[in-house]
Amino acid sequence: MKNFNLNISYFEEGLELSNFPSSAETDEEITICYRMIEGIELKGIEEVVFDLSRIPGTDLKTTAFLDSAIRFFMRKKIKVKLNNLSSELSKFLLKTGIRRDATGYATLLFKPRNDESFFTNIGESTLKFFKDAANLFYFTGDLFYTICKSIRHPSKVKWRETFYYMDKAGTDAIPIVLLLCFLLGAILAFQGIVQMGKFGLSIYTANLVGLSIVKELGALMVAMICVGRAGSAFASEISTMKVNEEIDAMKTMGLEISSFLVLPKMLALILVMPLLTVVGNVAGIIGGMAVGTLTSDITLSEYYLRTISSLKCFDVFESIFKSAIYAVLISGISCLRGIEAEKDAKGVGHSATSAVVSSIFLIVVADSIITVILNS
Amino acid sequence: MMKNDNIVTVNGLDIGYDENLVLKDINFSVKRGEIFAILGGSGSGKSTILKHMIGLYKPLKGEIIINGKDIVKFEESELIKLNQHIGVLYQSGALFSSMNILENVMLPLREFTELPPEYTASLSRAKLGLVGLSGFEDYYPHELSGGMKKRAAIARALALNPDILFFDEPSAGLDPLTSIELDDLILELKNELGTTIIIVTHELESIFAIADTIIVLDQNKKTIVAHGEPHKVRESSISWVRKFLNRSR
Numbered sequence: 001m002k003n004f005n006l007n008i009s010y011f012e013e014g015l016e017l018s019n020f021p022s023s024a025e026t027d028e029e030i031t032i033c034y035r036m037i038e039g040i041e042l043k044g045i046e047e048v049v050f051d052l053s054r055i056p057g058t059d060l061k062t063t064a065f066l067d068s069a070i071r072f073f074m075r076k077k078i079k080v081k082l083n084n085l086s087s088e089l090s091k092f093l094l095k096t097g098i099r100r101d102a103t104g105y106a107t108l109l110f111k112p113r114n115d116e117s118f119f120t121n122i123g124e125s126t127l128k129f130f131k132d133a134a135n136l137f138y139f140t141g142d143l144f145y146t147i148c149k150s151i152r153h154p155s156k157v158k159w160r161e162t163f164y165y166m167d168k169a170g171t172d173a174i175p176i177v178l179l180l181c182f183l184l185g186a187i188l189a190f191q192g193i194v195q196m197g198k199f200g201l202s203i204y205t206a207n208l209v210g211l212s213i214v215k216e217l218g219a220l221m222v223a224m225i226c227v228g229r230a231g232s233a234f235a236s237e238i239s240t241m242k243v244n245e246e247i248d249a250m251k252t253m254g255l256e257i258s259s260f261l262v263l264p265k266m267l268a269l270i271l272v273m274p275l276l277t278v279v280g281n282v283a284g285i286i287g288g289m290a291v292g293t294l295t296s297d298i299t300l301s302e303y304y305l306r307t308i309s310s311l312k313c314f315d316v317f318e319s320i321f322k323s324a325i326y327a328v329l330i331s332g333i334s335c336l337r338g339i340e341a342e343k344d345a346k347g348v349g350h351s352a353t354s355a356v357v358s359s360i361f362l363i364v365v366a367d368s369i370i371t372v373i374l375n376s
Numbered sequence: 377m378m379k380n381d382n383i384v385t386v387n388g389l390d391i392g393y394d395e396n397l398v399l400k401d402i403n404f405s406v407k408r409g410e411i412f413a414i415l416g417g418s419g420s421g422k423s424t425i426l427k428h429m430i431g432l433y434k435p436l437k438g439e440i441i442i443n444g445k446d447i448v449k450f451e452e453s454e455l456i457k458l459n460q461h462i463g464v465l466y467q468s469g470a471l472f473s474s475m476n477i478l479e480n481v482m483l484p485l486r487e488f489t490e491l492p493p494e495y496t497a498s499l500s501r502a503k504l505g506l507v508g509l510s511g512f513e514d515y516y517p518h519e520l521s522g523g524m525k526k527r528a529a530i531a532r533a534l535a536l537n538p539d540i541l542f543f544d545e546p547s548a549g550l551d552p553l554t555s556i557e558l559d560d561l562i563l564e565l566k567n568e569l570g571t572t573i574i575i576v577t578h579e580l581e582s583i584f585a586i587a588d589t590i591i592v593l594d595q596n597k598k599t600i601v602a603h604g605e606p607h608k609v610r611e612s613s614i615s616w617v618r619k620f621l622n623r624s625r
């Protein structure tokens with residue numbers, strides 16, 4: 001420091017500070033002064049007196065320094081007395097939320113807004129739970145009403161939008177579905193051959209791959225792809241519309257949100273996901289067949305016949321049925337998360353994340369229930 | 377002496393996107409400590425000039441001299457340094473929605489200074505106090521009204537004590553009383569902090585209340601058609617300018 005020094009003097013059960021920095025001081029000098037205050041030995045200190053008689057001017061830097069010093073001592077439960085406070089400086093300190101009370105001590109003008117006590121958090125979480133539940137019931141009811149209305153008047157369905165989403169969620173997803181399901185089948189076959197080959201049962205790899213892919217993994221893999229591609233896109237699209245007040249505009253124009261925004265997306269996904277699942281199942285079986293025939297002595301025809309004999313029509317139906325249920329869940333929850341989103345950038349991101357997480361959770365739960373029901 | 381020197385000088389500036397010329401042969405200078413307003417109808421290129429002056433876009437030709445340096449020739453790293461000496465208020469406020477307003481104001485201080493966090497919080501609180509937002513530190517942008525958002529955005533623009541403040545249509549979307557309050561705040565910033573303020577606007581009342589110098593852009597001629605003190609420009613010999621500034625048919 002050049003010519004500047006913060007004065008600290010001790011008295012019984014207290015200390016006095018004077019000569020505070022102002023805008024004339026550099027950032028480095030201000031930092032050193034603040035560090036000096038932080039370094040004061042506070043044991044036994046009950047009161048700090050700020051002598052403000054020699055404040056050179058009332059500027060933002062002085063005010064900010066005093067504010068930070070006063071708040072530092074207040075955090076340590078030490079009382080701060082403001083001596084020789086000019087009316088000018090008092091006005092500046094008021095702007096930062098510091099007031100001198102009648103006894104001359106500094107007090108905070110505004111209490112922190114967030115009361116994060118244990119009971120407040122429980123109360124808020126409970127209220128949020130009931131609000132979310134009410135939203136879900138309202139959304140489901142509204143959607144059910146719209147579906148019933150659409151069945152009676154199919155021409156009222158927004159078919160142009162539905163085809164658009166079918167294209168985006170279906171056609172555009174075919175390459176990734178083909179690739180991932182092919183690899184999944186290949187991995188399953190590889191693991192099967194290695195493990196079952198130990199017992200001379202390599203031929204059953206075809207059964208393993210066929211049944212696993214068609215009964216379970218094909219639909220599940222397609223659902224995960226659709227959650228990542230379509231679900232997050234639906235949620236962020238609707239939440240961005242909410243930020244731009246487009247949803248409010250729709251409501252005030254008397255348009256039904258579920259009919260305009262939810263039903264086309266749901267219908268599109270219900271129509272394309274079973275088709276994608278069939279494509280994925282075939283790709284998975286071909287992947288398994290490729291690895292099975294290339295890495296063992298199973299012939300192509302043997303593998304094909306094994307696969308065909310192990311699968312029943314009902315297995316294919318199960319796969320398609322599951323994917324349709326997943327489509328309802330993914331589109332429904334993603335649209336709901338979009339509608340519930342906060343009206344800011346963070347809300348958009350949160351809605352997409354929440355749509356993905358909730359969809360995955362619901363898919364796994366639904367899968368468990370459907371599998372038990374259809375196979376018991 | 378310092379009061380009269382030019383803090384910004386724009387020479388022979390041609391602005392455009394791809395091959396489309398938006399403005400041509402733009403020449404003006406802004407004196408240190410004055411409030412300078414850029415006027416013009418919708419689509420005349422007001423905001424585009426401002427975005428060139430803060431280095432967001434490069435002009436087709438010409439120079440923009442800020443504090444004696446031509447920013448057109450600046451590299452990215454030099455522009456980052458320049459941005460620490462200017463503050464910008466965007467039309468929507470552009471506050472970061474994931475942060476409360478105290479954190480919004482603290483952000484540039486945290487990033488570009490070595491000051492202790494407690495002191496930067498106090499300094500940010502003081503800046504929020506200066507714009508009349510004491511007690512709203514822990515509010516998030518979506519909880520504030522339009523006028524309060526603009527004030528918070530001004531506090532953020534002031535965080536690093538900039539030499540120049542650029543305001544892009546500060547009164548847009550505000551009610552008349554809030555708009556007057558904002559005008560008073562802009563005058564206060566000029567008088568108390570001595571900051572040079574460059575405003576893009578078409579709010580006539582604001583212009584006559586606060587601006588020291590104005591330029592008027594014409595969309596058809598694609599250049600400045602009037603330049604000077606607001607009351608003198610109002611009596612311009614060009615009828616379009618007179619109509620624009622007097623709101624007459």
